[in-house]
Amino acid sequence: MTARDWLIGILNETPSVISATPIENDFIHVHHKNNHHNVEYPPFTMAVISTQLVNQEALEPLLNRQDIQFVCNIPKASLWAGSAISTLDDRNIGWGGVGDLTSAMQGGNVSGFKQRKYRFVERGLQQHSRVSGLTPHYDTLIEIERYNLPPITVALIYAYELTVEHVRHAIDTYGDFSIILNTNPNGNSTTAATDLAKELNIEIFKWGAFLGRLNKR
Amino acid sequence: MTCSHGRTNPTAQTKLRLFADSGGYCQRPNCRRRLFSDEGGKDYHIAEMAHIFAATNEGPRADTALSESERSAYENLILLCPNCHTEIDKAPDIFTDQMITEWKNSHVLTIKNILGVAQLSSRDDARNFIKPILRANKLIFEQFGPDNDYSANPEAEEAYVWKRKMLSQIIPNNRKMILFIDANLHLIKDDEHETVELFRQHVDDLIHRHIGDNENVASRFPSEMNNLFEG
Numbered sequence: 001m002t003a004r005d006w007l008i009g010i011l012n013e014t015p016s017v018i019s020a021t022p023i024e025n026d027f028i029h030v031h032h033k034n035n036h037h038n039v040e041y042p043p044f045t046m047a048v049i050s051t052q053l054v055n056q057e058a059l060e061p062l063l064n065r066q067d068i069q070f071v072c073n074i075p076k077a078s079l080w081a082g083s084a085i086s087t088l089d090d091r092n093i094g095w096g097g098v099g100d101l102t103s104a105m106q107g108g109n110v111s112g113f114k115q116r117k118y119r120f121v122e123r124g125l126q127q128h129s130r131v132s133g134l135t136p137h138y139d140t141l142i143e144i145e146r147y148n149l150p151p152i153t154v155a156l157i158y159a160y161e162l163t164v165e166h167v168r169h170a171i172d173t174y175g176d177f178s179i180i181l182n183t184n185p186n187g188n189s190t191t192a193a194t195d196l197a198k199e200l201n202i203e204i205f206k207w208g209a210f211l212g213r214l215n216k217r
Numbered sequence: 218m219t220c221s222h223g224r225t226n227p228t229a230q231t232k233l234r235l236f237a238d239s240g241g242y243c244q245r246p247n248c249r250r251r252l253f254s255d256e257g258g259k260d261y262h263i264a265e266m267a268h269i270f271a272a273t274n275e276g277p278r279a280d281t282a283l284s285e286s287e288r289s290a291y292e293n294l295i296l297l298c299p300n301c302h303t304e305i306d307k308a309p310d311i312f313t314d315q316m317i318t319e320w321k322n323s324h325v326l327t328i329k330n331i332l333g334v335a336q337l338s339s340r341d342d343a344r345n346f347i348k349p350i351l352r353a354n355k356l357i358f359e360q361f362g363p364d365n366d367y368s369a370n371p372e373a374e375e376a377y378v379w380k381r382k383m384l385s386q387i388i389p390n391n392r393k394m395i396l397f398i399d400a401n402l403h404l405i406k407d408d409e410h411e412t413v414e415l416f417r418q419h420v421d422d423l424i425h426r427h428i429g430d431n432e433n434v435a436s437r438f439p440s441e442m443n444n445l446f447e448g
Contacts, residue, residue, distance in 0.1 A: 103366070116369035124372065160363055161434045185376035186363040188426065190433055207371035 003050035046070040055081040070094040070110040080139040153177040162189040231291045239296040244324040250298040265302040277309035334400040344446035391420040415439040
């Protein structure tokens with residue numbers, strides 16, 4: 001069974017979905033509604049992919065269609081390359097995983113929807129008075145330009161318990177960065193993780209403290 | 218019964234209170250030796266009043282700022298068996314005043330809670346006791362727990378609600394269940410003991426995570442607990 005067909009099965013079991021029908025190999029035409037008010041939303045076409053890294057190469061075959069409004073990548077643990085994010089944002093195409101697709105559909109219009117975890121961080125940073133620009137290298141690695149301060153690169157880790165393994169995996173994946181931001185509002189770091197990060201000159205923050213850190217060199 | 222590291226002159230009231238609070242058992246958590254005996258038809262006790270801060274300026278855990286009356290006060294004394302008394306005074310660097318005070322407080326609390334915990338005679342009754350508590354914790358977890366959608370937002374206010382309910386309801390409920398289970402171990406089936414011990418560790422991890430230093434990863438709630446005392 002393809003990832004696309006698997007998702008069709010999931011969507012057709014979703015109460016708010018009126019129909020989810022396949023188009024070609026990688027696309028789904030979705031007709032859905034608002035269950036509470038029994039109002040139908042405009043149908044939309046979405047692309048389905050299943051890859052560990054969503055980059056330009058993964059998107060290219062899909063974007064020949066001009067009517068795509070959402071790209072859903074099935075694997076929960078995947079990376080979205082900064083270039084892919086830019087391409088999708090420029091074309092106002094929503095993007096994310098299955099959970100993000102569901103959230104987008106609840107709002108009625110999936111176009112322009114961004115993966116939730118990324119969106120919250122992006123919005124918060126854009127509103128920060130010290131931040132002059134953002135360059136996502138991935139959805140979980142962002143370079144932050146700041147007024148009158150040098151840029152910093154932040155790895156986003158979503159962890160209930162941020163462990164040594166999380167720190168080492170981030171280094172393996174991204175290479176060079178100076179801050180880890182644990183985006184889980186319930187998350188904590190183990191002492192071992194904090195000690196390791198300190199040895200490696202990496203700071204670990206939760207959101208509130210991170211906003212303050214942005215004001216310092 | 219006096220401490221060999223200096224005289225102790227606690228009042229009669231202090232002695233009574235010490236003995237009462239001990240419940241007749243050594244107040245060191247992993248000892249709990251019975252302090253009274255009628256072995257061989259002879260009624261005697263082996264209790265020793267040990268100082269938390271030494272009776273003298275040269276004794277173990279000495280605090281030179283304390284007056285004689287403070288050294289003899291209830292707050293500065295703990296009731297132990299002879300072995301534990303000897304041990305804590307031989308290694309005061311290991312057996313610190315904070316540790317010993319925690320032993321005493323924990324012992325008092327244990328007795329207090331045991332006296333408030335019912336000992337039941339049937340698994341059905343035990344199930345009826347524990348089921349609403351499990352249900353309450355489950356509801357809080359489902360409504361406010363970290364698996365909810367709000368957790369995508371790093372500044373979600375729901376996280377503060379979850380933390381509050383963890384401290385005010387989930388952890389106290391868990392402590393209540395542990396005390397109840399320990400008072401009703403006779404109703405636990407053989408194949409439930411492992412579940413109980415996993416739950417005990419889970420509660421310990423939760424307390425450490427939310428109240429303590431949160432140094433380590435915490436174990437998950439063992440789902441078999443939802444069926445404890447069933448059947």
